[in-house]
Amino acid sequence: MLEQIEIIRHLYPNISDEKYKSYLEAMIPNNYTQIAIFENEICVGLTGLWYGIKLWSGKYMEIDNFIVHPEHRSKGIGKLLTDYVNQKATALDCTMIVLDAYTQNFTAHRFYYSQGYYPRGFHFIKTLNEEGLS
Known part of the structure; x- marks a missing residue:
C-alpha cells in the first residue's frame, strides 16, 4: 500500500510518506484494505475499504478514498472498482x-x-484541528 502514495496524492497532495505510513499502520489492524487497478505497472485506480458493524445497518462495507487517476478517467476503471467492491461486500x-x-x-x-x-x-463533521487534516 505504501507504494501507491502517488495516486493517493491526487486526493491529498500534501500528505507525507511518514503520515501515510503511520495512518496505514493504524488502519490496517481495523479491517482496512486497498483495491488497486494497474496498467503497465502504474496504479490507475484505487479505493480503500473498511468493513464493520453498526446498529443501524448491521455488517457494512465502506468505500474510502476512491481515486481514478485523472488521465485514466472515463475508461471504466471506476466501474471495475465498484463492481469488485460489490462482490467483496456480498x-x-x-x-x-x-x-x-x-x-x-x-x-x-x-x-x-x-x-x-x-x-x-x-x-x-466538526473539525477540531485544521492542521492535522491531510
Whole structure:
C-alpha cells in the first residue's frame, strides 16, 4: 500500500510518506484494505475499504478514498472498482456499502448514482484541528 502514495496524492497532495505510513499502520489492524487497478505497472485506480458493524445497518462495507487517476478517467476503471467492491461486500454478507463524497464533487455524485448509490442522510463533521487534516 505504501507504494501507491502517488495516486493517493491526487486526493491529498500534501500528505507525507511518514503520515501515510503511520495512518496505514493504524488502519490496517481495523479491517482496512486497498483495491488497486494497474496498467503497465502504474496504479490507475484505487479505493480503500473498511468493513464493520453498526446498529443501524448491521455488517457494512465502506468505500474510502476512491481515486481514478485523472488521465485514466472515463475508461471504466471506476466501474471495475465498484463492481469488485460489490462482490467483496456480498461475499462478506454485508447489508450495504457506504461512502462519503464531498458535497461539491458533482462528478463523483453522478458516478455513484450511476452505480446504484444514493444519499441516505448527511455526514456531519466538526473539525477540531485544521492542521492535522491531510
